[in-house]
Amino acid sequence: MLIYWKTLLEIAILWFVIYQIMLFFEGTRAIQVVRGIAIILVAFFVFQRLGLTTLDWLFKNFFATSVIAVLIIFHPEIRSGLARLGQRHIFTAQLRDEELDYMLREISRAAEGLSRDKIGALIAIEKIDPLNTFAENGVMIDSKVSSELIQAVFTPNNPLHDGGMIIQNGRILSAGCFFPLAQNQDLNRIFGTRHRAALGLSEEADALIIVVSEERRDISLVYHGKLYKDLSQEGLFTKTKEIFKLKEPNG
C-alpha cells in the first residue's frame, strides 16, 4: 500500500513539473521543440518496450547531444525564463487599479487617435518579464503616460517615431526601441515589420504589445504570440485590462 502511494506521489510530482515546463513555453516558438522532445520521449519508450535495441541506442545518443543544441538555440527563452523566476508579480503589485485603468485608457485613446490620423505605432507594456534590455537600445524618456505624448512621439518626422515605445510601471520608459522580429516567414506576406516585431517580442516576453497600422488604420494587440485584430478604443481597453488581470498561468 505504501509503495502504491509512493508511485502515485512520484507520478503526481512528475506531472506537475512537466505541466509547468509546457505551460512556461506555451505561446513561444520553443513550444514546438518541447512537443518534439515529447514525441522523442514516447518513441524512446516504445522502442525500449519492443526491444528494438539499435533504435534505442540511436535515440539515446541523439538525445544526449541535442541537449547542447537546444541550450544554444533557445538561450533567449531560457534567459527570460530564469529572469522571470525572480521577478514574479513585482509590477502587478506596484500598480493600483486606478493607476492601471488610467494608463490603459490613455494608451487606448492614443491608439484610436493615431489610427484616425493614419499614423503607425508600436507600444509594448511590460507585464512581468523585464523589457529593460530592449529599452536600452532606444531613447530613455521616463515620463507619465499620456495620450498626447504617445501621439506626439509617433508623429511622422519625429526622431523617435520609427521604433517601439516601452511602458513600464505606468510610465513611458523609452521610445525608438528595436524589437526582435518574428522568424516565421509566412508572416511576411500578411504583416508588415511592426506586426512582425510585436509578434517577435511577444515570443520573448509576456508584454502586451499594441500595433497601429498606418496602411489599414487598424489597432491590434499581441500577447504571448496571439494577435487580436481590429480592436476599437473600448475593445483595446477591455482586452488589455482583461490580460493584465490574468495571473501568470500557473494551472
Added chain:
Amino acid sequence: MVKEKITILSRVKHMFLHHPWLKLISLALAIISWMYIKYEMIVR
C-alpha cells in the same frame, strides 16, 4: 472597482478548464517517464 471573488468552486473549475489538453499530455508524459525510469532502474 469591484474585484472578482475567488471561490473554491472557481478554483476547481479553473483546474479543469485551464489548458485541459496540456494537462492530459503532461499526465501521459509523466506516466511514460516514470515507467521508463523504473525500467532503466530494474535493468541496471
